[in-house]
Each structure stands twice: as C-alpha cells, then as structure tokens.
Amino acid sequence: MTVEKRKLEHIDIISTQNVTHDYNYWDDVDMVQKSMPEVDFDEIDTTTTFLGKKLKMPILISSMTGGHPDTKKINENLARGAAESGIAMGVGSERSAILNREMGDSYSIVAEYDVPFIIANVGAPQLIKQSKKALTNEEVDYAVKLVKANALAVHFNFVQELSQPEGDRNSKGVKKRIGDLSKKYKIIAKETGAGFSMQDALEFKQLGVSAIDTGGRSGTSFAAVESMRSREKADERKERVGRTFWNWGIPSPICLIYSNVELPMIASGGVRTGLDVFRGLAMGATLGGLASTFLRAAIQSDREVSNLISQLETELRTAMMLTGSSNLKEIKKVRRIYRGRLLEWMNQI
Numbered sequence: 001m002t003v004e005k006r007k008l009e010h011i012d013i014i015s016t017q018n019v020t021h022d023y024n025y026w027d028d029v030d031m032v033q034k035s036m037p038e039v040d041f042d043e044i045d046t047t048t049t050f051l052g053k054k055l056k057m058p059i060l061i062s063s064m065t066g067g068h069p070d071t072k073k074i075n076e077n078l079a080r081g082a083a084e085s086g087i088a089m090g091v092g093s094e095r096s097a098i099l100n101r102e103m104g105d106s107y108s109i110v111a112e113y114d115v116p117f118i119i120a121n122v123g124a125p126q127l128i129k130q131s132k133k134a135l136t137n138e139e140v141d142y143a144v145k146l147v148k149a150n151a152l153a154v155h156f157n158f159v160q161e162l163s164q165p166e167g168d169r170n171s172k173g174v175k176k177r178i179g180d181l182s183k184k185y186k187i188i189a190k191e192t193g194a195g196f197s198m199q200d201a202l203e204f205k206q207l208g209v210s211a212i213d214t215g216g217r218s219g220t221s222f223a224a225v226e227s228m229r230s231r232e233k234a235d236e237r238k239e240r241v242g243r244t245f246w247n248w249g250i251p252s253p254i255c256l257i258y259s260n261v262e263l264p265m266i267a268s269g270g271v272r273t274g275l276d277v278f279r280g281l282a283m284g285a286t287l288g289g290l291a292s293t294f295l296r297a298a299i300q301s302d303r304e305v306s307n308l309i310s311q312l313e314t315e316l317r318t319a320m321m322l323t324g325s326s327n328l329k330e331i332k333k334v335r336r337i338y339r340g341r342l343l344e345w346m347n348q349i
C-alpha cells in the first residue's frame with residue numbers, strides 16, 4: 001500500500017461514510033446568553049493573533065491532505081478560501097512528498113495563495129525508526145520549506161497506527177526528536193482525534209513546543225476509518241481493533257482543560273459550526289480547527305469552501321452578539337454550563 005493510495009482511501013471513506021465518534025461533547029457546553037447585549041453585530045471584532053501572525057478570524061482549516069495528484073485541487077480550494085477570508089490552514093502529512101518529490105506540488109500549491117498562516121505537517125511516528133527509517137532533519141526542513149510554513153505540526157495518531165494494517169508501532173524517542181525540532185521551528189503538537197492528557201501537555205511545554213492542537217474525541221475517529229479500510233481488505237483482526245477503539249480518546253472540551261499550560265491552544269476534534277468555535281474559545285483556545293467539515297466543502301469547489309467560512313463567521317458572530325462579546329477576549333468571560341457526559345468527565349478530572 002503506497003502512502004498516496006492510502007490518502008485517497010481516507011478521503012473517500014471520510015467523505016462518504018459515518019466514521020465519527022458516537023458522541024459530540026461540544027453539545028454539552030451551554031452558554032449563558034444575554035437578551036440585552038449592547039453590541040452592534042456589524043462592529044464585532046473577530047481578529048486575533050496566532051504565534052505572532054494576525055488572522056481575520058479565529059479559524060483553522062486543519063491538516064488534511066496532499067500527496068496524490070488528485071489532492072492538489074482540494075488543497076487549492078482550501079487555500080483560496082483561507083487567503084480570501086484571512087484564516088489559517090494546514091496541509092496533510094508531507095511524508096509522501098518527502099519520499100516522492102514529484103508529489104510536492106499537491107502541497108506547495110497552498111503557498112501560491114496569500115494564506116496568513118500555513119502549517120506544515122509530519123507524523124510523530126515518522127520522526128523515529130520504525131520498520132522504515134526515521135525522517136532526517138533535512139527531510140523535515142524540506143517539508144517546512146515546501147509550503148513556506150509559519151509553523152510545523154507534528155501529529156500524534158497512535159490509535160490510528162495501531163488500528164491500521166500497515167501501522168507504526170514504536171513511540172520510543174519521539175520526545176527527544178520533538179525537543180530538538182522545537183529549537184529550530186515553531187512546533188504545534190497535534191492530536192488527530194484521541195486528545196492530549198495533562199501529562200502530555202506539560203511535557204510538550206517542557207520540550208519547547210509553541211502551541212497545542214488538542215484534537216480530541218467528538219469528531220472524526222481514525223480507528224473507525226482504519227476499521228473500514230481493514231474491512232475492505234478482509235483483514236478481520238484489524239477491522240475489529242478499529243471497531244473496539246472507535247470511541248477511544250479524551251473528549252475535545254476536556255483536552256482544553258488538560259492542555260491549558262499557558263501555550264496557545266487550538267480547539268479541534270468534532271468542531272462543526274461557528275458556535276463550536278465559540279465554545280472552544282470560551283474554554284481557552286485561540287483558534288478552532290475543522291477538518292472533515294472542510295473536506296466535504298473542498299471536494300466540491302472553492303465556492304463551497306468560501307460559503308462554509310462565511311457560514312462559520314456568521315455563527316461565531318451570532319454567538320458573540322448573544323453573549324455580549326464584542327471581541328474575542330470577551331468570549332473568555334462568558335458563563336458556561338457543562339452537562340451530560342461531559343460533566344461526568346469534569347467531575348472526575
């Protein structure tokens with residue numbers, strides 16, 4: 001199985017099948033509203049600064065793709081939308097371009113647009129020796145330069161790797177590598193749907209990472225994605241591992257409490273709407289990141305991506321107005337009520 005082919009299978013499965021966690025914990029975060037907010041909707045200020053760069057809105061198109069000629073258009077549609085609306089975007093794991101430089105333009109297309117913040121991407125498992133050799137410093141540098149990145153996301157996806165027919169199984173040595181890379185790049189430690197614990201976050205801080213993309217449980221489940229892939233390959237054992245761990249992980253809102261170690265945080269994992277972005281910001285995040293929601297738009301057209309971004313903006317502003325928040329700082333003061341299964345976690349952490 002080539003990396004390129006796997007990328008297309010992920011896109012196909014995620015855009016056509018139900019592979020989300022069975023419960024979205026963002027729905028358990030209620031906001032206390034104001035009927036007399038004293039705010040003018042049109043004057044609401046949604047600008048923010050992330051790792052030194054100004055953004056028009058606190059939204060990130062989370063890392064997804066690249067690495068196959070068919071993915072170039074998806075990245076282009078996303079980049080055009082991100083540039084037009086002044087939001088941040090990431091590209092998917094760049095390993096396939098590192099291994100096969102001909103794939104480079106499916107990623108570097110994003111650098112042709114005026115995206116205010118671009119995030120390069122490599123996998124933590126690939127930073128150390130597995131059955132294949134670890135990425136070298138030169139290869140990581142190639143990935144950063146290829147997309148003219150402002151920061152480098154190192155993604156953690158061990159629940160996916162262990163559910164995958166061809167997955168990596170070693171994690172020894174990742175910490176040292178992250179510590180070394182943090183001396184050269186702005187590193188964003190990024191989960192992909194299972195979420196970081198408080199111990200993880202404290203260690204990232206010690207290692208010198210610049211931000212944490214919390215990537216918790218509430219949205220896309222990569223154990224589920226891999227279970228589907230295994231089923232298609234008639235690998236019954238892995239299919240069952242993926243099913244068993246389908247709902248593995250720390251709920252996304254909890255990750256924001258765990259990861260609050262005075263580094264910028266990105267709320268992600270199951271963020272679907274501008275209200276979810278608002279919820280994440282209220283709980284301390286600087287940005288809200290969406291992946292699968294953007295994927296479905298980007299597969300269609302650049303216009304769909306723009307429509308989605310303005311929809312998110314309208315919903316974010318609506319939540320801001322209804323809570324009397326005229327800028328993003330004021331969101332943090334909004335009173336929240338936690339309920340349902342989220343509260344069960346809250347009561348025990």
Ligand SMILES: Cc1cc2nc3c(=O)[nH]c(=O)nc-3n(C[C@H](O)[C@H](O)[C@H](O)COP(=O)(O)O)c2cc1C
Binds near residue numbers: 092153190
């Ligand atoms: C099609 C697809 C491909 C992805 N590939 C990557 C990747 O290469 N690197 C990465 O860090 N995250 C990757 N992700 C994970 C997302 O960035 C995100 O953490 C996860 O999907 C949870 O967000 P969601 O619930 O909004 O989809 C991918 C997600 C999707 C939907």
